[in-house]
Amino acid sequence: MEYYTSDSCDSDSRDQKTLDLSNHMLETNELSTDLRAVVDEKDCAENYEIILLFNNRIQTLPETINRFTNLKILDVSNNRLTVLPDLLKFCPLTSLIAKHNQLTNESLPKSFTFSRNTIRELNLSGNQLNFFPEQVLEIKSLRYLYLGGNHIAKIPKDIWKLSSLQILSLGGNQITEIPESVGRLTTLQALVLSDNLIEQLPSSVANLNQLRSLLLHKNRLKTLPTAIIKLRCLTELSLRDNPLVVRFVRDMTLQPPSLLELAGRTIKLHEISIQPGDIPHTLMKYLGAAQCCVNPKCKGVFFDNRVEHIKFVDFCGKYRIPLLQYLCSSKCIIGSWESREENNNPHPQMMRKVLLG
Template identity: 65%
Template sequence: MECYTSDSCDSDAREQKTLDLSGQQLDSSSAESALRERAHSEKKSSEQYEVMLLHCNRIAHFPDSVASFVNLRVLDISNNGLHTLPDILESCPLTSLIAKNNCLSNESLPKSFCNRGAELKELNLSGNLLTSFPDQLLDLPTIKYLYLGGNSISNVPRDVWKMTSLQVLALGGNKIIDVPDSVGQLKHLQMLVLSENNIEQLPASIGKLNHLRTLLLHKNRLRTLPTEIITLKCLTELSLRDNPLVVRFVRDISLQPPTLLELAARTVKLHEVRLQPGDIPHSLYEYLHNAHHCVNPKCKGVFFDSRVEHIKFVDFCGKYRLPLLQYLCSSKCIQNVGSWESRESDPVSRGYMMKKVLLG
């Protein structure tokens, strides 16, 4: 299992005003004594430190004296076997909290990560015992870097969109099966790590991540990718190794018969019947605006809920054939799929994407 670590703190002066007690084999009692002694050794001594390094010790219980360092901005208490994390942010205006590789569970986390006088920008809880995405993190709209890899998290909450400032979201090495559509609303996301999970399918909304540079998907259960992934213009790294991606031509037609509602709606859209709000019930008016166009350029049809899944292969580097999942309005649109797919291929755009895909 890979461990994802953080090196993206915004602090500019880590060498200055740093209290370094790392790697000294301190247990909870000796760490408490060392901090208390340092805090009272000089007048206002505890107020001068902005960075505290306590990693690589044997601190199972969080030292109470940390709270006396009232100007602390960065705290690294990783690799300790820590069992509880108190509401330290109520006393210290932390912008970076690194507590990776401990024994923290969901129940042992503070009820809130909101702090006084500052805004938490980086949180690293990777390599702990979390079984679900901590709900209290959704109340951190200013957090930029979130590392939760190497836990046992089984879900990504739909409300993840509330973390509007996220630039890095690392969830590798968990037990995630589904990725919600709301991930596509993280407009500032530059790095998304979903490797080493049980993900079988990605939402099409991932194509809305216009600033995404790194997308790590290796060691999952992906058989196809959403076509929208090729619209990610900033993407420079896409890792797909160790996925059961389709390696041969597949024609997988799974069509549920359309309902009368869908048939009527398709007819309205096909004949371009103009309707105004009030002409029909509001629910039907909204339904008509949820139509999806068939990807076959020869077809002018639309679909709503009933669709045909089709695998389209895109060549990369003349060596790899990447399967992308598309949706058609009916099985008739798949009969001459080879002819229209070959004509719609753009060698210029293919060359552009060749630089962007890493499969190993």
């Protein structure tokens, strides 16, 4: 979106639709005076569709704001707002950005269904909300909802009512669980749940067939639902700083193999011929359970003893995932074969190994 600044209403500036009063260190009274001048003296308030007020010292919005009858975008970010008045209902807003203020649930409007009910973006990130504002669920036209950096502990089960939602950002809160109803937001393209207290995801997440970005870092996830591999449009996944990843890194078995395993490995490595009846049936069955080392340069096998090696692999150049591999020896961990193996692995199959493993 391209912003323009309009200082007058003459014929040369009729296409300039933005009133930019950002970064002026304005107090509430000073803002009121400036807006009144536009309305009364210039008499061109209806020409403005965008008002930028970010990075000021505003504590509340003056009533004059409702004189801008064609106002579509209002940005009051990084101020000192303690209340968001109902007077905005007179404006045909499509985007309200009020991030990084001092707003609480009690200081929000009782309803966000403005006069023409066309709001598509609502940003209340970085405020002091203690719970999910239920009145937001009334905005049927909402596409982008940002509520990160608050103190929200629960996502309402009725979240499915926001059927047009494309971005849902709830990072940096105190959320412990995700309701199954999130899976009904089938138009969702980005879901941000990072930096919360989430221990598991509902399997219904797999129904978000248009999801492109899923941010889950800094949570308490120990597992992921296996159905998540159905997210064919997913190009960004963040899992760092979860027990899921930490467990992968720490779970490496380096115990010495038993004499039985060493004997079995020797037989397989040197291709010693064993005929039925030469050894007990149980040992024949044991030899048949040999698994090959994933290192293509190694001809070794393993039985019960293995080295669990974790590689963090770039997936589509977007994110890194922990890939669990089984090796016959710790000597097989390091080698140039790893990079070639990454290139040869089809991406969907790589995802399946990680998420199901």
